[in-house]
Amino acid sequence: MQTIRTAAAAVTEKLPSHRAGDSPDIVPGASQPLIATAAAGMTVALYPACMTRMFYPEQADAIVTVLNALGVSVIESENQHCCGLIPHNSGDAKHARPMIERTIEQLEAIPADYIVSGSASCVAMMAQDYLHVLRDEPIWRARAERLSHRIIDFTSFLVNVVQLPAGSLTPLDGSIPVMTYHDSCQGLNALGLKAEPRYLLQDVMGYEVRELGEVLCCGFGGSFSVEYPLIAERLMDRKLANADATGAPLLATDNQGCLMHLRGGADASGRSLQVKHIAELLADRVRERQSERT
Amino acid sequence: MALPATSNPAHSRVHDTIHPAADSAGGDHGEPERSFEERLAVAVSDAQLSRNLTNFQTGWRASRETAMEEIEFQTMRERMKAAKTDAIDNIEHYLDQFIRQMERAGTTVHLAPDADAACAIIARIAEEKGVRLVAKSKSMVSEEIELNHRLHEDGVEVVETDLGEWIVQLRGERPSHMVMPAIHLARQQVGDIFTKTMGREISREDVGEQVHAARDVLRDVFFNAGMGITGANALIAEAGTVMMVTNEGNGRLTSSLPPVHVILAGIEKLVPTYEDAMTQVRLLARSATAQRQTVYTTFIHGPSPGHEQHIVLVDNGRRAMRDRDEFREALHCIRCAACANVCPPYREVGGHVFGHIYTGAIGLVVTPFLHGIDAVAGPQSLCLSCNACEMVCPVEIPLPRQILDVRKMVVEQKGLKREKAVAMSVYSHPEVMKLLLKIGRHAQRPLTHGGRLVRGKHIPILNKQTRWRSLPAIAPARKRQP
Amino acid sequence: MTSSTPAFDASVSDRIAMFSQKLGSVGGVAVEVAGGTDALAAAIVERNPSGNTVVWIAHETAGRIPALLDALKRRGLEARIAASPADVRDQALGLTIARATIAETGSSLLVEPTVEGRSVSMVTETLIVLADPSELVPSLMEAAPILREVSANGASYATFVTGPSRTADIERTLAVGVQRPGVFHVLFSAALR
Numbered sequence: 001m002q003t004i005r006t007a008a009a010a011v012t013e014k015l016p017s018h019r020a021g022d023s024p025d026i027v028p029g030a031s032q033p034l035i036a037t038a039a040a041g042m043t044v045a046l047y048p049a050c051m052t053r054m055f056y057p058e059q060a061d062a063i064v065t066v067l068n069a070l071g072v073s074v075i076e077s078e079n080q081h082c083c084g085l086i087p088h089n090s091g092d093a094k095h096a097r098p099m100i101e102r103t104i105e106q107l108e109a110i111p112a113d114y115i116v117s118g119s120a121s122c123v124a125m126m127a128q129d130y131l132h133v134l135r136d137e138p139i140w141r142a143r144a145e146r147l148s149h150r151i152i153d154f155t156s157f158l159v160n161v162v163q164l165p166a167g168s169l170t171p172l173d174g175s176i177p178v179m180t181y182h183d184s185c186q187g188l189n190a191l192g193l194k195a196e197p198r199y200l201l202q203d204v205m206g207y208e209v210r211e212l213g214e215v216l217c218c219g220f221g222g223s224f225s226v227e228y229p230l231i232a233e234r235l236m237d238r239k240l241a242n243a244d245a246t247g248a249p250l251l252a253t254d255n256q257g258c259l260m261h262l263r264g265g266a267d268a269s270g271r272s273l274q275v276k277h278i279a280e281l282l283a284d285r286v287r288e289r290q291s292e293r294t
Numbered sequence: 295m296a297l298p299a300t301s302n303p304a305h306s307r308v309h310d311t312i313h314p315a316a317d318s319a320g321g322d323h324g325e326p327e328r329s330f331e332e333r334l335a336v337a338v339s340d341a342q343l344s345r346n347l348t349n350f351q352t353g354w355r356a357s358r359e360t361a362m363e364e365i366e367f368q369t370m371r372e373r374m375k376a377a378k379t380d381a382i383d384n385i386e387h388y389l390d391q392f393i394r395q396m397e398r399a400g401t402t403v404h405l406a407p408d409a410d411a412a413c414a415i416i417a418r419i420a421e422e423k424g425v426r427l428v429a430k431s432k433s434m435v436s437e438e439i440e441l442n443h444r445l446h447e448d449g450v451e452v453v454e455t456d457l458g459e460w461i462v463q464l465r466g467e468r469p470s471h472m473v474m475p476a477i478h479l480a481r482q483q484v485g486d487i488f489t490k491t492m493g494r495e496i497s498r499e500d501v502g503e504q505v506h507a508a509r510d511v512l513r514d515v516f517f518n519a520g521m522g523i524t525g526a527n528a529l530i531a532e533a534g535t536v537m538m539v540t541n542e543g544n545g546r547l548t549s550s551l552p553p554v555h556v557i558l559a560g561i562e563k564l565v566p567t568y569e570d571a572m573t574q575v576r577l578l579a580r581s582a583t584a585q586r587q588t589v590y591t592t593f594i595h596g597p598s599p600g601h602e603q604h605i606v607l608v609d610n611g612r613r614a615m616r617d618r619d620e621f622r623e624a625l626h627c628i629r630c631a632a633c634a635n636v637c638p639p640y641r642e643v644g645g646h647v648f649g650h651i652y653t654g655a656i657g658l659v660v661t662p663f664l665h666g667i668d669a670v671a672g673p674q675s676l677c678l679s680c681n682a683c684e685m686v687c688p689v690e691i692p693l694p695r696q697i698l699d700v701r702k703m704v705v706e707q708k709g710l711k712r713e714k715a716v717a718m719s720v721y722s723h724p725e726v727m728k729l730l731l732k733i734g735r736h737a738q739r740p741l742t743h744g745g746r747l748v749r750g751k752h753i754p755i756l757n758k759q760t761r762w763r764s765l766p767a768i769a770p771a772r773k774r775q776p
Numbered sequence: 777m778t779s780s781t782p783a784f785d786a787s788v789s790d791r792i793a794m795f796s797q798k799l800g801s802v803g804g805v806a807v808e809v810a811g812g813t814d815a816l817a818a819a820i821v822e823r824n825p826s827g828n829t830v831v832w833i834a835h836e837t838a839g840r841i842p843a844l845l846d847a848l849k850r851r852g853l854e855a856r857i858a859a860s861p862a863d864v865r866d867q868a869l870g871l872t873i874a875r876a877t878i879a880e881t882g883s884s885l886l887v888e889p890t891v892e893g894r895s896v897s898m899v900t901e902t903l904i905v906l907a908d909p910s911e912l913v914p915s916l917m918e919a920a921p922i923l924r925e926v927s928a929n930g931a932s933y934a935t936f937v938t939g940p941s942r943t944a945d946i947e948r949t950l951a952v953g954v955q956r957p958g959v960f961h962v963l964f965s966a967a968l969r
Contacts, residue, residue, distance in 0.1 A: 055766035061772075081727075086721060087721070089679055090701070092705055093705070129695070186681070189680065189684065214352055229762065236762070260766050263764075264763035264764040264765055268761065
């Protein structure tokens with residue numbers, strides 16, 4: 001392991017990309033925002049989840065696109081790794097702890113009022129679980145508490161901070177596309193999000209949102225789907241069957257784990273159901289309006 | 295082992311035919327416990343189980359919503375949580391108060407530090423009173439301490455009088471759910487075991503007939519038993535009163551007809567006042583079975599004239615749980631099983647897998663303290679942290695977080711599975727991950743054909759993971775541009 | 777508290793209406809019987825299973841309703857005091873008096889210190905509960921002080937009873953009267969005051 005690590009470091013050292021964590025990029029917000037909101041001129045930090053970086057970087061890009069268009073500048077620090085959720089959820093405190101500390105250190109250093117993430121589960125981890133893990137250590141706990149006030153999921157940021165007005169991102173052709181929405185467990189239960197995504201989808205973007213027939217976990221559960229594929233499959237099948245029953249061609253969600261699971265399931269079962277992150281839908285509408293402007 | 299003396303043929307039939315079924319999930323009849331992996335394999339292969347439990351869960355959720363509309367759930371649960379917090383934080387004070395009041399009413403109070411002690415106390419009372427037949431109403435603590443097994447060894451026959459409990463007892467199984475012990479069974483299975491037990495054809499389809507037949511057998515048990523053992527839903531400290539709820543009325547019969555009455559309760563069942571007990575009543579049936587109220591809510595304070603009453607108050611790891619800040623709130627549980635009723639993995643594998651005696655999310659939390667780390671190691675791995683349990687818990691127990699704390703305990707004491715340990719180790723080295731991703735981007739091409747998905751249905755090694763859902767391809771390295 | 781819990785000064789007939797609705801939803805029946813002792817006796821006889829001539833009561837009940845028992849006797853229903861549970865086992869009709877009733881849940885509070893008295897409500901096929909409307913409280917919270925009073929002087933045994941015995945343990949299929957009683961009536965009457 002040590003040899004591989006040294007070799008890896010040696011290789012990455014020579015790559016012509018960014019170096020260890022000290023110079024974050026800032027992507028500036030549009031000087032003339034697409035939609036006038038209170039958020040114009042703000043600077044926020046982006047926290048893309050590790051899975052987003054590995055598999056769905058376009059979802060992080062989508063968040064940046066939307067925020068920039070609203071006049072919000074976005075800072076991203078390089079070398080963000082994992083918020084620690086993955087080892088934490090496996091009961092592996094030994095590996096979770098360094099990730100937790102490193103994440104706190106990195107995010108503390110970013111001078112932004114908000115740290116925005118498109119991953120409900122990372123937000124829950126950082127804003128809630130950190131406080132429990134660090135409960136017996138006053139200094140670390142205080143740092144985690146300060147950080148928790150700045151961490152926010154993308155949906156809540158758009159609804160409560162930016163306060164995107166209703167009707168501001170409806171389709172230009174006046175259509176009312178049909179979709180359904182999967183409330184991720186972390187989004188719904190840990191973050192209490194129910195009205196907020198529906199406001200964005202229905203009121204801001206003009207979708208007809210058909211509700212899934214029941215509240216149910218998609219079955220991803222992180223390593224659960226790898227350890228117990230039969231059970232994860234059954235829950236996923238149930239979720240996709242519920243989606244079928246709505247007749248919607250599109251399903252959106254706010255957590256990349258759920259997305260990965262359901263998109264993969266739709267594909268393997270030959271379904272034409274599109275599975276998207278809510279940020280992707282927003283970015284599509286933003287781009288549509290931006291090209292219409294030019 | 296001597297047969298209990300009785301002239302009642304129905305009673306003899308019950309005794310003769312209580313024996314563990316071949317596919318027993320183990321437990322209180324001395325059968326060796328099957329391993330977690332074995333139980334899981336059986337459950338996963340039983341598609342009917344998953345269908346039954348899914349129907350149960352979806353029906354329950356809808357009914358519960360209606361039942362909760364009548365009360366302000368959030369206000370009620372905060373109130374209940376406050377009452378239980380007071381009770382558990384000040385447990386010695388309330389225990390003392392409760393004991394004094396009960397003794398004043400004429401009940402003999404016994405304190406049992408652990409399961410063996412509790413069994414020994416009850417066995418001794420049975421022996422002293424020459425008890426050969428015991429009627430029992432629902433008590434999770436009796437399951438916990440494996441009381442029936444102990445009494446059976448002493449030649450005392452115990453008959454469960456709660457219909458669902460009796461059915462699983464006849465089948466030699468543990469209950470699979472704290473409130474609906476036979477939820478995993480179909481009516482055909484009930485008809486089968488009744489036919490075998492009663493020595494005559496009992497309908498496989500007509501539940502009414504099955505219930506009627508059960509009533510006839512159990513009625514004799516109430517009248518013939520030398521001892522009745524009941525559980526407790528709450529111990530009301532201010533008055534030394536035991537609160538017990540049932541729908542069938544078997545709790546009243548069990549606590550009234552036999553000359554000796556034994557109450558079995560965990561010390562965490564304490565609530566300070568009658569008002570607290572009323573809050574619990576408001577929440578319990580609604581959370582458990584989505585009813586407004588159970589048919590019978592009984593308040594027992596001392597023995598009935600001419601009868602003898604004992605109470606056995608059990609610790610068995612509860613004070614140890616109380617000593618751990620992160621686990622203390624689990625003692626607030628009012629045993630409603632709402633956490634099992636919303637749990638996605640529970641619906642797929644059932645209570646014989648998702649827990650050990652105590653099932654559902656709360657089962658995963660209390661089991662290491664009551665039954666040891668080995669009993670919980672397998673079941674806890676089934677929790678996927680969806681947090682549904684926490685949303686419905688009438689006492690706001692932070693179950694998901696506590697389950698992760700149990701998982702941490704399991705990993706500390708037993709280590710991670712080897713593959714997982716390696717994966718975590720690799721994953722925690724960002725430089726190694728970067729390199730692996732870089733390599734992976736190239737290596738995956740034969741599988742992704744340049745696309746964004748890994749489809750591996752036809753590749754044996756990947757098939758277990760990819761047959762049912764395609765995996766995401768590793769994305770090209772991100773170039774950050776607006 | 778909530779919209780389903782009547783305010784303390786809600787009229788008695790409103791509370792009775794709520795009580796009846798709640799009890800009705802779980803398979804019991806409650807009515808208010810207007811008039812005096814005679815009317816109450818008639819209502820009891822109406823609910824007596826056909827062919828049955830004996831109504832079983834607890835010892836403590838007998839002393840409270842002598843006029844009613846006479847009226848029942850005149851109508852061919854003889855009251856007998858349960859001296860032991862075996863007396864009452866599988867008998868057709870039991871009669872008891874509620875200490876209080878609760879509108880929120882449709883529950884009757886039965887205070888039954890002796891086993892033989894308790895048998896009347898535990899092992900008879902049909903149970904009739906008599907209730908004084910002035911003891912009909914709005915909610916469980918008002919019942920708490922009553923429970924406290926009941927257990928204040930030595931041993932006691934009290935039960936909220938809400939409908940006939942039932943179970944849904946087999947495939948969640950409802951079966952009423954799994955134990956006894958299978959039929960449950962509450963009669964509110966000012967004659968009980």
